[in-house]
Amino acid sequence: MDKRIFGALGALAITLAACGGTATTSASGSPNATSTAAKPDVKVGVVISLTGVGNVYGPTQKNGVELAAQRINDAGGVSGAKLVLVIDDDQSTTDGGVTAFRKQTSQDRVVAILGPTLSNTAVAAHPVAQSAQTPVIAISNTGDGIVGKCDWGTCDYIFRASLGESTAIPQTVSIAKSKLNVKSVVLMYAQDDKFSSDGFAIFKKNLTSSGITIKKEIAFSKTDVDLSGPVTAALAESPDAIVDSSLAGPAIQVLKEVNKRKPGMLVIGGNGFNTPAIIASAGAAAEGAVSGAAWYLGNPDPVNKDFVTAYKAKYNADPDQFAAQAYSAVYILLDALKRTPTVTSVLHDKLRDQIELTTGVKTPLGEFSFNASHDVTQKVYVVQIKNGQFTLIN
Amino acid sequence: MADQIYNAVFIGSIYALFALGFTLVFSVLDILNLAHPALFTLGAFTALFAMQQGVPAALAVLVAFVVCGAAGVILDRVAFAPLRRRNAPPLSAMISSIGVSLILIRLIQLQYGPDLQAYPAGALPAAVFSVGGLELDTLRTVIIGLAIGLMLALTYLVRSTRLGRELRALAENPRAARLLGIDVDRAIAATFFLSAGLGGIAGALYGFATNSPFSQMGQSFELKAFSVMIVGGMGSIPGAVLGAYLLSFGEIASLTFLPSELRDAFAFGLLFVVLLVRPRGILGQRDVDRV
Known part of the structure; x- marks a missing residue:
């Protein structure tokens, strides 16, 4: 191990001397082959849910990080x-x-870890990295208490690159009021799902504070096989819009039922709406649906377009938000790694300091920075589905 | 109000179709086939695969029936027959079926991934028609009709055909059935074919109704189908159907008249009350009279 560290230091010194201290991105190709071989690999840990309930998200996260790593290596x-x-x-x-x-x-002995996929796993696993002083970037945890003030103790090695619902939903509600002229809603949510019921609480707070009337709250279950009943009950209240805080599966059913009974009725959702599956499965019924997102497929920003094209070429499918966030996190880490004096496991504290300094990194999520409590600073995209595409409306 | 009754009939029909296959295997062989939700999922994905090859929806349902039926027969040969030969207790068969279920779901995931899928655009009827001010959509109405038709057909098959008599004989006493010259292996295979085939049809139809089949879609049904089966009377086919409608009407009624948070508590509470009054279920009979 010691030999490797010295080797790395030596190699790095040579590179620094050669490049004059600036990080270079060489074009993919052979000139770099010898120097690449001379340097020890930079190992980055990724802990994600590939099996179990979280395996709806893990596989696209895996695609996202693998695509990023491949492109980074191709570029030197x-x-x-x-x-x-x-x-x-x-x-x-x-x-x-x-x-x-x-x-x-x-x-x-990885330099940093990305993950894990689910918030409750994160709360248990992050302390392990904290005590080993290994930086972590959470790539899909949207709950509270993940970074900043953590319930389990000091968490100054933990960062988060996934936009929390408590940041996204207020923007959605504000657009609903100002642009879409919503004055009353019926609020629907799956009461036995943490993501749904947390989103419900955030929606409720923000709707109330912005003066929108909640005509009725309708709870359903994530195991419901059909939502025609709850939707019929919601429409009976004749609200301006239906707010549905649920994951994609129930959201598709809500959209379809609403469209069948009252075409054109506005449906507003949370992060669960931000997946291509909504458009593919609900079809025309998804038209007009509004949600706040950390990322959207149709974002014309060149970095995002480049990511989407590369992802499609490699996996023959559109990426989703989880893939985009995972992909972005690798580039955010790369940005910090390039600025870190050395990148072997001994200098975790230096890497942590550099991650803290992350400012304006260009990612598919937009320009990305970490704030003082290690949380996401990025634009929130309030999107509406128009002609089968997520379209920006804020 | 009429809206909600229509909703309840639809949900009840789907519960019933699912529970039928479950009940059939239990009534004849006394085993709980926990791979049934996986076969249900297989049905939805078989239809998806067929339709992606250009097969029309109606034919895809038939394909799902045949493929799942065959899968059911294989399931029996692999997971249940070896245990039966060694007189293993019913619990072993249950565990064995969980194993098969996990493998089947994983295979579907390897092919399609864990995400929500969609049937080819335009392949499903989307028309909505109005009857006396009630908005009905073609697909759901067809599904209700088909579900009721299948339930009647299964009841007829069990009550009035030669195969049905063989199944009933088998349910009463496998040894006696064999002594009477009934081809027990063939009867068991038929049971699994019908049960799994019905599960496959239910999966395909439910997949059509939501247009978002995914690898875990069968799971939500497991608990409900199980409850419906017990409330209807373990192993009673008409009982399972009654139980299914009781649950769906209970759910919709509580949604209409009570705070929605209490819905499941009310619906399952209703089933509990039924069991208090009739511990063997609505149509539960003594063991010897099953099927």
Whole structure:
């Protein structure tokens, strides 16, 4: 191990001397091959849910990080060193997450970890990285208490690159009021799902404070096989809009039922709406649906267009928000790694300092920075589905 | 109000179709086939695969029936027959079916991933028609009709055909059935074919109704179908159908008249009350009279 560290230091010194201290991005190709081979790999841990309930998200996260790593290596790696991903499945469980974090910090000695997929796994696994002083970037945790003030103790090695619902929903509500002229709503949510009921609470607070009347609250279950009943009950109140805080599956049913009974009725949702599956499955019924997102497929920003094209070429499918956030996190980490004096496991504290300084990194999410409490600073995209595409309306 | 009754009939029909396959295997063989939700999912994905090849929806349902029926027979050969030969207790068969279920779901995920899928655009009827001010859509109405038709057909098959008599004989006493010259293996295969085939049709139809089939779609039905089966009377086919409609009407009624948070508590509470009054279920009979 010591030999490798000295090797890395030596190699880095040579690169620094050669480049005059600036990070270079060489075109993909052979001139770099020798120097790449000379440097030890930069190992980045990725802990995601590839099996269990979280496997709706894990696989596209895997696609996102793998695409990023491939493109970074094609473009010369981390200042010449190869970026190697160590991907472990947390099985969507807290135990699985803790085990994977222990393995990656003590055995693989990764420079940083991205993940885990689910918030409750994150709360259990992040302390492992904190005590090993290994930086973490959370790529899909939207709940509270993930960064900044953590319930489990000091969490100054933990960062978050996934926009929380408490930031996105207020923007959605404000656009609904100012642009879409919504004065009354019926609020629907799955009461046995944490994501849905958290979103419900945030919607309720913001709707009330902005003076929009909530005519009725309708709870359903995430295991419901059909939502025609709840939707019929919601429409009976004749609101200006239906607000549905649920994941994509129920959201599709809500959109279809609403469209059948009252075409043109405005439906507003949370993060659960931000997936191509909504448009593919609900079809014309998805037209007009509004939600606040960290990312949207049709964003004409060149960095995003480039990402979408590359993703489509590699996986033959459109990326989703989880893929975009995972992909972005690798580039955010790369930005910090390039500025870090050395990138082996001994200098985790230096890497952490550099991640803290992340400002204006160009990602598919837009310009990305971390704020003082290690949380996301980025634009919130309030989008509406028009002609089968997510279209920006704010 | 009429709207909500229509909704309740639709949901009840889907519950019933799912529960029928569950009930059929239990009534004949005394085993809980926990792979039924996986076969249901297989039905939705078989229809999806067929329609992606250009097969029309109606034919795709038939394909789902045949493929799932065959999968059911294989399931029996692989997971249940070896245990039956060694007189394993029913619990072993249940565990074995969980194993098959996990494998089947994983195979579907390997092919289609865990995400929501959609049937080819325009392949499903989307028309909405109005009857006396009530907005009905073609697809759901067809599904209700088909579900009721299938339930009647299954009841007829069990009550009035030669195969039905064989199944009933098998349910009463496998050994006696064999002594009477009934081809027990063939009867068991038929049971699994029908049960899994019905599950496959239910999966395809439910997939059509939501247009978002996904690999875990069968799971939400498991608990409900199980409850419906017990309330209807373990192993009673008309009982399962009655139980299914009771649950769906209970759900819709509580949604209309009570705060929605209490819906499941009310609907399942209703089932509980039924069991208090009739511990063997609505149409539950003594063991020997099953099917």
